[in-house]
Amino acid sequence: MKRILFTLLFAAPMLAQTVTGKFAQGESYVEPQRNAPPATSRMFIRGADGQGVDLPATGQGGMLIVVGDGHASSAKLRTPAGDSTSRSVQHVAVDADGHEVVHIDRTIAGRYHVTGIGSGTTVVAAEPDSTLTLTTTVGPLSRMPGDPLTLHATLRDGDDAIDGARVVAHLVAPDGKIGDELALASKGNGEYEATINDLPSSTNGFWSVRYDAGGFNAHGVEFARSGSNEFMNERGSARIGNVRMTVDGDTLHVTADADVLQPGRYRFDVIVASRKDANGERRGIAWGESEQTLDHGTKQLAIDIPGVRASDVFVDVRLLNLDAMGLAGRVTLEK
Amino acid sequence: MSKRGVLFFILILTLLAAAAAEAKTGVVFIHGKGGTDLANPSVARAYWTDDMIRATTKGYAIPYLICSYDGTQYMWVAGGTVAGQIYNWMNANAIDDIVIETHSFGGVVIRWILSNPTYDYRYQPIINRIRWVNSIAPPNKGSEAADLAGTLSGSWLTGWLVDLVGQKNNSTTNCTTSSMAYYNQYYLKGTSGRPSLPKTIYNIAGYGLWNDFAHSEDYGLATLSGIAGLPGEDDGMVAQYSAQSVGVAWFTTEANHHHNRRNDYRKIGDALATDF
Numbered sequence: 001m002k003r004i005l006f007t008l009l010f011a012a013p014m015l016a017q018t019v020t021g022k023f024a025q026g027e028s029y030v031e032p033q034r035n036a037p038p039a040t041s042r043m044f045i046r047g048a049d050g051q052g053v054d055l056p057a058t059g060q061g062g063m064l065i066v067v068g069d070g071h072a073s074s075a076k077l078r079t080p081a082g083d084s085t086s087r088s089v090q091h092v093a094v095d096a097d098g099h100e101v102v103h104i105d106r107t108i109a110g111r112y113h114v115t116g117i118g119s120g121t122t123v124v125a126a127e128p129d130s131t132l133t134l135t136t137t138v139g140p141l142s143r144m145p146g147d148p149l150t151l152h153a154t155l156r157d158g159d160d161a162i163d164g165a166r167v168v169a170h171l172v173a174p175d176g177k178i179g180d181e182l183a184l185a186s187k188g189n190g191e192y193e194a195t196i197n198d199l200p201s202s203t204n205g206f207w208s209v210r211y212d213a214g215g216f217n218a219h220g221v222e223f224a225r226s227g228s229n230e231f232m233n234e235r236g237s238a239r240i241g242n243v244r245m246t247v248d249g250d251t252l253h254v255t256a257d258a259d260v261l262q263p264g265r266y267r268f269d270v271i272v273a274s275r276k277d278a279n280g281e282r283r284g285i286a287w288g289e290s291e292q293t294l295d296h297g298t299k300q301l302a303i304d305i306p307g308v309r310a311s312d313v314f315v316d317v318r319l320l321n322l323d324a325m326g327l328a329g330r331v332t333l334e335k
Numbered sequence: 336m337s338k339r340g341v342l343f344f345i346l347i348l349t350l351l352a353a354a355a356a357e358a359k360t361g362v363v364f365i366h367g368k369g370g371t372d373l374a375n376p377s378v379a380r381a382y383w384t385d386d387m388i389r390a391t392t393k394g395y396a397i398p399y400l401i402c403s404y405d406g407t408q409y410m411w412v413a414g415g416t417v418a419g420q421i422y423n424w425m426n427a428n429a430i431d432d433i434v435i436e437t438h439s440f441g442g443v444v445i446r447w448i449l450s451n452p453t454y455d456y457r458y459q460p461i462i463n464r465i466r467w468v469n470s471i472a473p474p475n476k477g478s479e480a481a482d483l484a485g486t487l488s489g490s491w492l493t494g495w496l497v498d499l500v501g502q503k504n505n506s507t508t509n510c511t512t513s514s515m516a517y518y519n520q521y522y523l524k525g526t527s528g529r530p531s532l533p534k535t536i537y538n539i540a541g542y543g544l545w546n547d548f549a550h551s552e553d554y555g556l557a558t559l560s561g562i563a564g565l566p567g568e569d570d571g572m573v574a575q576y577s578a579q580s581v582g583v584a585w586f587t588t589e590a591n592h593h594h595n596r597r598n599d600y601r602k603i604g605d606a607l608a609t610d611f
Contacts, residue, residue: 021530032521037516094555126564138513208485
């Protein structure tokens with residue numbers, strides 16, 4: 001008896017795979033961002049050779065220096081003026097194990113030189129107070145197979161654009177494999193860009209884009225900056241199209257055709273919003289999600305969303321993969 | 336209504352009242368990302384510290400569960416482990432009123448559960464019993480500190496910085512600002528312009544860095560904040576804008592990311608205990 005009751009209680013939720021809801025009163029609907037959110041950096045990375053490593057400082061405030069394995073105690077720093085005993089340089093412990101960072105209160109514009117560290121050691125330097133920034137993005141954030149990928153970087157020193165810098169990027173696959181160097185071309189006004197049509201591999205998941213920039217600002221001061229963004233390289237596991245919607249009473253009936261290339265667990269998501277108002281904004285109305293296992297081939301998806309009376313609505317229809325997270329397809333429709 | 340109908344109505348009311356009288360409150364702790372050893376219950380308990388658990392549960396008077404999961408995994412993997420633990424605990428102890436306390440990535444893990452009720456048969460019964468969630472320093476829009484792991488990819492770096500940021504593993508990838516922008520628009524609810532969550536999240540954001548000069552961890556977090564370029568106020572790991580992008584801002588705390596899961600520098604456990 002207990003087993004029957006248990007089955008009745010818990011089998012029901014397992015079978016009921018559709019949920020719907022309404023947006024809060026006055027809540028706006030927001031379109032998915034096309035590109036990765038911009039990331040702003042005031043730090044850079046250098047690798048030491050047998051003679052140590054040079055760290056260009058802008059002279060715009062302090063600098064933090066992290067050495068490879070965290071043991072900065074052996075690192076010796078020479079200022080651009082050739083001083084190795086500057087009082088502005090401090091070694092600070094950062095954890096209970098005695099790992100240290102080097103902290104310079106106020107830098108002089110020019111190259112600091114670090115010695116006493118092994119060849120190949122990575123050195124991270126940051127100028128948190130500097131006005132010289134590298135801002136990067138990559139798009140699309142959700143890249144479907146065949147989509148070109150645009151890498152974008154902006155270099156600014158306060159309000160001044162920095163042109164003539166060298167800006168490169170490396171794509172890093174989800175498995176950690178690093179691609180060849182890609183040069184970003186100057187577009188003027190401190191903007192740099194590269195577009196690529198193919199990735200080094202078709203590996204699905206989040207890829208990183210690591211940017212490195214170097215050059216001189218308008219005052220001839222040398223700088224370096226590094227940054228990163230990520231994008232999702234989608235599997236292309238299914239396609240969605242032929243979206244239709246009808247209103248029956250206060251229920252919106254939405255259907256779409258899915259062409260499934262990789263069978264598995266998927267979720268059919270529909271967000272209902274108003275037409276754009278005078279400010280170009282849409283008001284969220286309702287939403288529905290229907291999870292199902294789809295076999296290979298064409299399948300019609302359908303969902304009923306209650307509480308939608310108007311027929312002049314906008315729908316944002318998505319098919320999400322639930323086996324390996326990722327967007328299989330997205331279509332919008334306005335009536 | 337007939338006499339029999341009235342009697343039946345009274346009987347139903349009595350049963351409902353009896354059920355309500357037996358309502359049993361419990362509190363669940365969900366930790367943040369970290370190492371694989373966080374799957375060990377004793378490591379997860381140490382993450383929170385005994386004083387935080389004692390304070391929150393009013394001297395252990397409130398039944399509690401400390402979830403433990405592999406801190407290197409994606410939110411849906413962590414969510415499965417956490418859901419299994421909550422589901423078994425609430426059923427075994429007849430807990431039907433749950434307050435969830437999360438720290439850092441734990442706030443993203445519970446959002447995954449709240450946002451995807453059909454993903455796992457245990458999610459909806461758990462959601463039904465949640466009163467609300469108190470989320471301490473959740474990277475709801477990601478963390479620039481996690482982005483740093485991407486910037487450092489391909490570099491040979493070990494030691495304290497990597498210990499703080501995390502290796503470039505699945506949970507760190509989950510917490511980058513790019514990944515969270517992606518998940519927020521397709522898989523997670525609660526950010527502006529998305530459907531709302533089925534239960535309220537009260538967020539607690541940290542804004543302090545230099546809490547306790549006796550602990551060198553504070554220097555580490557302050558250094559990380561400077562290197563990662565966390566915008567605006569932050570607790571050394573998560574910026575305030577990110578923590579407050581979901582739910583209702585309950586309060587902000589001077590306690591940094593090291594201290595805001597503890598009941599030491601600021602008595603956050605005492606504040607959480609006011610729910611009971």
